[in-house]
Amino acid sequence: MPQQPTSSPNASPTLRELAAAASRGDARAFEQIHLRLAGGVRRLLQSRLHRQPELAEELAQRTWVAVFEAFRAARYNPAKAEVSTFIYAVAYKTWLRHARHGPRAKAVLNEEAAAALAAPDIGADPAAFSQFCELLDALRICMTGPPAGAGGPASILTDDERRLLRGAALGESDRALAQRLGIAPSTVNVRKKAAYAKVREHLTRLGHAPEQPLSPRPKPSDAARDEPGTK
Amino acid sequence: MDDRELQRLIRMAIEADDLAAPSDVAGRIRPAAARPPASPVIRWGRWLAAGLTAAAACLAVLLWWPTTGTPPAPPAGPNIATAILPAVPTTELHAPKPAPAQLVIKDVRYVTTPGEQCIVLSIFLGSGGSCRCMQWRSHQWEPGRTLADICPSELLDVAFKSSGACTPNPEHVLILALAGPPGTLPRTRSEAEAVVACVSRANLGDGGSDQDPSVYASAAISCLPTGVRALAESQTLALAR
Numbered sequence: 001m002p003q004q005p006t007s008s009p010n011a012s013p014t015l016r017e018l019a020a021a022a023s024r025g026d027a028r029a030f031e032q033i034h035l036r037l038a039g040g041v042r043r044l045l046q047s048r049l050h051r052q053p054e055l056a057e058e059l060a061q062r063t064w065v066a067v068f069e070a071f072r073a074a075r076y077n078p079a080k081a082e083v084s085t086f087i088y089a090v091a092y093k094t095w096l097r098h099a100r101h102g103p104r105a106k107a108v109l110n111e112e113a114a115a116a117l118a119a120p121d122i123g124a125d126p127a128a129f130s131q132f133c134e135l136l137d138a139l140r141i142c143m144t145g146p147p148a149g150a151g152g153p154a155s156i157l158t159d160d161e162r163r164l165l166r167g168a169a170l171g172e173s174d175r176a177l178a179q180r181l182g183i184a185p186s187t188v189n190v191r192k193k194a195a196y197a198k199v200r201e202h203l204t205r206l207g208h209a210p211e212q213p214l215s216p217r218p219k220p221s222d223a224a225r226d227e228p229g230t231k
Numbered sequence: 232m233d234d235r236e237l238q239r240l241i242r243m244a245i246e247a248d249d250l251a252a253p254s255d256v257a258g259r260i261r262p263a264a265a266r267p268p269a270s271p272v273i274r275w276g277r278w279l280a281a282g283l284t285a286a287a288a289c290l291a292v293l294l295w296w297p298t299t300g301t302p303p304a305p306p307a308g309p310n311i312a313t314a315i316l317p318a319v320p321t322t323e324l325h326a327p328k329p330a331p332a333q334l335v336i337k338d339v340r341y342v343t344t345p346g347e348q349c350i351v352l353s354i355f356l357g358s359g360g361s362c363r364c365m366q367w368r369s370h371q372w373e374p375g376r377t378l379a380d381i382c383p384s385e386l387l388d389v390a391f392k393s394s395g396a397c398t399p400n401p402e403h404v405l406i407l408a409l410a411g412p413p414g415t416l417p418r419t420r421s422e423a424e425a426v427v428a429c430v431s432r433a434n435l436g437d438g439g440s441d442q443d444p445s446v447y448a449s450a451a452i453s454c455l456p457t458g459v460r461a462l463a464e465s466q467t468l469a470l471a472r
């Protein structure tokens with residue numbers, strides 16, 4: 001879980017503090033979380049649903065309903081995952097459930113990470129869902145580095161490695177990365193592989209066992225499980 | 232878990248990180264509850280096509296209109312230039328919808344920096360697909376970030392951050408970010424208009440159907456020197472009514 005600095009008495013509470021309060025039933029804390037993250041959820045869904053702003057809005061609302069239910073039923077543990085990661089995962093699964101039944105379902109299943117496809121919905125298996133959030137949290141720390149003054153272990157990736165992995169994850173080609181970083185494309189490939197190996201090793205140490213092949217693609221029964229009304 | 236799988240998960244981690252990023256654009260998008268109950272689904276691609284056609288028409292008329300209107304001189308050197316051009320009817324040109332269009336270019340800033348420069352163009356479209364106005368502005372990403380690190384959705388923040396929309400109640404916005412070494416980006420209004428004309432032509436060539444925003448980015452790049460990169464995003468806005 002990414003470290004967040006705690007707020008001083010006069011500063012506004014951190015998301016982590018709000019999440020802890022909301023998970024104890026504090027409705028105002030939940031409202032604050034909504035206020036801070038609603039824009040991000042909306043942006044995420046709009047970027048996934050480029051030409052369907054109305055649908056993005058609807059899925060955003062479904063996401064918040066699911067998040068609210070999860071808080072109310074104590075299915076979210078703030079000690080396990082960052083609240084922004086948790087809400088991201090709920091939004092992602094909400095989008096995925098919709099996309100699986102759309103015209104681009106096959107492409108979506110090919111493009112998305114198997115770990116994300118295999119992760120259950122929050123309502124189906126909260127423990128497994130939480131595990132998926134922990135995996136994303138671990139990757140977030142890898143990609144941002146520990147915050148200054150956190151006193152935790154040093155970052156596992158160098159700044160250059162983070163730039164490489166970030167660029168690659170966002171679709172930048174080796175050639176473009178090479179040009180930007182002033183190195184040869186072949187060097188980019190070598191460094192990328194080394195960085196992936198470091199991340200993989202780090203995840204293994206945390207118990208995410210990434211060396212095990214994850215369930216590659218959802219089976220038909222998985223898709224059926226996601227059908228509305230077939231819980 | 233192979234490298235590709237890990238790469239996809241890293242993308243998700245980045246997206247999760249972006250979720251908590253502050254944005255002032257969130258409040259500008261109309262919440263569903265505030266919408267008219269029977270609001271039809273907007274085919275923004277078509278609206279955008281109409282708007283870009285109107286923009287192209289505006290530019291064409293301006294270029295062929297030597298005696299009327301005296302647009303201000305383009306900026307020379309690092310400065311801020313504001314140009315407000317007269318309203319131009321588009322009916323004589325092949326705009327799909329005869330809507331009076333007003334082309335306003337303002338807030339053109341050129342900052343000379345040794346590294347990569349970036350210019351962000353926002354084209355705001357009103358009802359009927361008319362081109363309401365365009366904004367050009369230079370933009371500096373946070374230290375260590377370049378255009379390649381930017382999510383298209385972040386362009387919305389840039390478009391609205393400092394001054395908001397340049398017209399009240401825009402229906403749609405197309406945002407185009409251009410980055411490249413000093414000297415490769417448009418420096419005058421006419422150069423900027425040429426890029427917009429390229430984007431418009433690309434759209435017209437496809438018959439104005441729904442377009443992926445990357446099509447506009449590709450069209451812009453094709454008219455600019457080698458080394459320039461582009462990123463595009465389009466969005467239906469929700470300020471109206």
